[in-house]
Every structure is written in C-alpha cells, then in structure tokens.
Amino acid sequence: MPELPEVETVARGLRRAILGRRIVSVTLGKTDFIDDPAALEEHLPGRQIAAVERFGKFMLLRLSAAAGLNRVPTNGDAAPAALLVHLGMTGQIAPMPSAQPREKHTHVCLLLDDGRELRYTDVRRFGRIAYLTEAPLAEELKEFGADPLEASDDEFASRIRGRRARIKALLLDQSVLRGVGNIYADESLWRAKIHPARLGAQLSKQQAKTLRRVLQEILQKAIVMRGSSISDFLDAEGEPGEYQRHHRAYGREGKACYRCKSSVRRAIVAGRSSYFCPKCQPGPRGFAVLPLRGETKKRVKRRNARRPSARL
Template sequence: MPELPEVETIVRGLRTVLPGHTIVSVRLGKTDFIEEPLALAELLPGRRIETVERLGKFIRLQLNAGSAAKSPDRPINLLVHLGMTGWLGVRRPEDPVAPHTHVFFELEDGRELRYTDIRRFGQMRMVAGDQIDAFRDSLGQEPLEISAGEFHKRLAGRRARIKALLLDQRVFRGIGNIYADESLWQARIHPARLAARLHSTELGRLRQAIRRVLQHAIADRGSSIATFVDAEGQPGEYQQRHRAYGREGKPCFRCGAKIRRAIVAGRSSYFCPHCQTAPRRARASGKAEARV
C-alpha cells in the first residue's frame, strides 16, 4: 500500500527516465478513477514532462504548455494517487502488459508510461499550472520537512486521537496506516491517545520517530505488502523492519509483550500494550481493545 516512502521510491525511479520526454498519445482502459478522462486524453498529447515530484502521496508530473495547435497554451500538472494498489512506470511496447493496466501514455521515443491499479482506489486528475500552489496548500505539511514548532502547533489542542490525525492528509501529507503505527510504536505512544493530551516531550519524540521511520523506509525502497513494487518492478525491503504493523500476537521488539491489534480511527492499529500505554478512558472501559 503506497504511502510516502513507496511514492517517493516510485518518483525517484520515474525522475531518472521521464523528464524531457513528450507524451504523444493516451490510451485508456477503465476510467472511473480519472477525474476527466476525455479531457485528459485530449489535453496531454504534445506536452513534455518537465519534472516529477511527490506531494504527500500524490505523484506530480509537471507538463509544459505543449503545442498551441492542440492544447491551450498553459502548463498542466498530471496528479496521480496510487491508492491501495496503484503502480506507475515506464515499459517498452513489447513488454507484457500487467493485468489491470488502465492508462498508457505513449512517449515520443516509443516507450510507454503505464498506470496499473488492481482495485482502482487510485486517482488521476489534472491541475492547471497556476493552481498547483492552491492544491499543495490544501494538503498538510510534509512530515520530513516540518519544524518542531509547526509540528506541535498542528497537533496542539486537537481532541482527536493521534492516530486519526496522523492519517489526516490535511494535517500531514503522506503518512498512512503502516507508518503511523510504526512511528507510534517507535515513540511509545498509544494510537488512541488524544493529541491534546500528549506532553511536549511525547510530541518531540513522535516527530523524530516519524522522521526516522520514513527516512529508513525510503532508504529501503518502501514496504512491499501484497502488491507494491517500484517503478522498475522491484519490491521494497522495509516490511522486514516493521516493529508493529502486521505483528499481532508476536513479541514486541522492546519488551517482549504481545503486539495487539485494535480498531482506532477506523483502521487496524497495531501497538505494544506494555510500551504504548492506553489512555485512561480506554483503559477503564477496555475500549481500545474492545473491537478486535
């Protein structure tokens, strides 16, 4: 499931092979995950890919103004969200087409940029060149760039559970279920704690944990659970370093207690019941562990 490290891995791969190349045609399969498929197929041909960038979990392809004959004389951004099972990469036309490949961008050198997505939870949309700042502002801060002061400010006073806030892309962009759990385990904070109740030492620990976890995961080219592979088709390694996610019943790497799973913020959440102390109310009612 692509979160920040997986998307970063894909982006780094694409960055070495896409910039400078021009889209000559677009072929579409199923389009229910594309905002305006007809406009996409019409407006992209003739445009050159200038840069490839990650914005949270979105991949941004910055496209030039293109040939005036075919398209409005304005730069466009193609935004791709990989959802749960999305993949974006470059192949040659003779390479076998993976099942559930729904978009082909034919490039001027004959290669194809392909989008594959089994469950089609991904998204594809265009954003005008002058709207990209507004789009970026609609997302939260990059967790790898945020200062300690901003991090505290974003969470201070919030009465939602910390796990819910970590997953909220308007608060921080790019963190998903796996890295939320890994960061909370690292910081020794229970996912059901209310953000407003976290002490500043805990917030500092959490920010550092998020940075450490994401940086290590990027270095390992992401976590491959089920389907993730990078732009070249290689799986990541970070799943071997998971300390909480997916480890229900297995011993905590710190204290040996059995990792528990509970639903927090509507998501499977894995944590150590010994190292990550439950908030008082959840402990009293058994709520944090009630729904398993």
C-alpha cells in the first residue's frame, strides 16, 4: 500500500503536471470506492486545481471556485472545495492524453482544459475518492495524528510513550501519526533497534528520540528515491520508485541482518507481518516468531523458549 513517501511522490508529480488546470468534465466507471459519485459529476466541472497536497496517506486536490460554466454556480460551487484521494492498495492517478485508450480498471476520468485526462485506475478498488467542501473536509482530517516529518521530539515522544500499545501498532495507527504503514514502520524499528512488539510506554526517552530521527531520515530518503515499488506502485509519471533497494527489514525474512548477520525473522504484530532482527531488536518473553521455511516445530519451540526477555 502506498505510504507517506509514495503518496508524496505522486502529489509532487501531479503538482508539476496539472496545477492550475481546469476540470472540464467527469466520466466515471465503477463507483463503489467513491463517497458520492453524483457530487463529482455535479461539482467538479469548471473548477480549477489550485493546489495538490499530501495529508498522511491522502492526497488533496484543492479546487478553486467554479468558473467558466454555462450555469450560475449553485450548491456551494462558489466556495473552495477539495477532492480527497486515497490510493488504497493499487490505486494510480496520472494525467494522460485523452486519445490514449483507457485501461480496463480506469474508473475516474477528469477531462482537463488542456485536452489531457486525469485518470484514476485501481484494480482492487480499495482506494477512496470524495468530493468535500471545507467543513466536511475539516471534520474528516481532524481524526488524524501528527505528520511524522513535522512532529517535534516532544510531540513524538508524548504520542508514543504515553501508550500501552505495541510500538508497531502505534506507528500504524493513523490517529497517532499519519502516513506511516507497514514498510516504513518495520524499517524505522530495525534502524532504531526496537522490537515491533515492545510497548510504547516501555520505550525510553532516548529510544523515542532515536525512533523519530530514523523515521524522518528514512521517509525523507524514500521521498528522494520516489518511494518503494513492491508490487505495482507507480508515480504520476508512470515510473516505479527505487527505495525498495534500501529496505533493511521489510520483506527480508530468512536473509542476513545488515548489522549482525542473524536471520531476519517475521512475526504477526498488530495483525500485520512484521520483519525484524531477533538479535538487534530483542523482544518480549515468549514472543512467537513464525517458522522459517523448512524449520521443524521442535526447533521453533526451542528457539522461542530461548528468546531474551530482560529488555522487554
């Protein structure tokens, strides 16, 4: 799923490509991922894309008041609004020549005033698109926590250390921090040498400080490398990202830890596959690690029984 660096990459691409363009018309395919499809058709034509912002894992296309319509703006079209876009698992949004054939899973086409179409394509349709005026948008966004790139040491520490939830769950919780998902949670915990199952309340001040620093460094580097392409992430120019080459934990089960050469392991934490080094990131007592391929049950039991507990 696209996380903060991938969404930032797409937002930057769209900013370069479509800022200032006016939407002429709207064509919809399947609409089960759109909050109110009729609102898009009614309110988008005539509006100008005034800004493209990232908010957590969302993109916000800020729309100026409608103009150039054959009708007098009604239903609040004289006021600014926004198109909220969440890419879900497989969503892609990019401008294309309108003559280019539409792909099978293209479900939203916004014809722009320069003749191109801004197309949203989503095979699995786990994404979300919503047209929102200012008040409902503000209501929607107030549920979210701090942007990890903007959080101060104190804010980060208070959001993490005051909580008796597992650190992995806290990093994924969008009401704690907005924009982090499975990849960048595992990468930052590996870098900070913190086991994903440790409780937020059990982290020292120094550990919280380190985690914030490495999380910011990782996110910034991933943005520079235009995100991670694991399966099908493409940016607004249709290009894959490159940060997956720098992953140190995520997806590396059974491979040697870059620091200590132990095998990277996988466990389910917060309902998600979590990758970590059992030596660099000591975990809670009895914390079950999933067997490596071909490993016997007896061996797994012995290994789990040996797990260090002193640093819980």
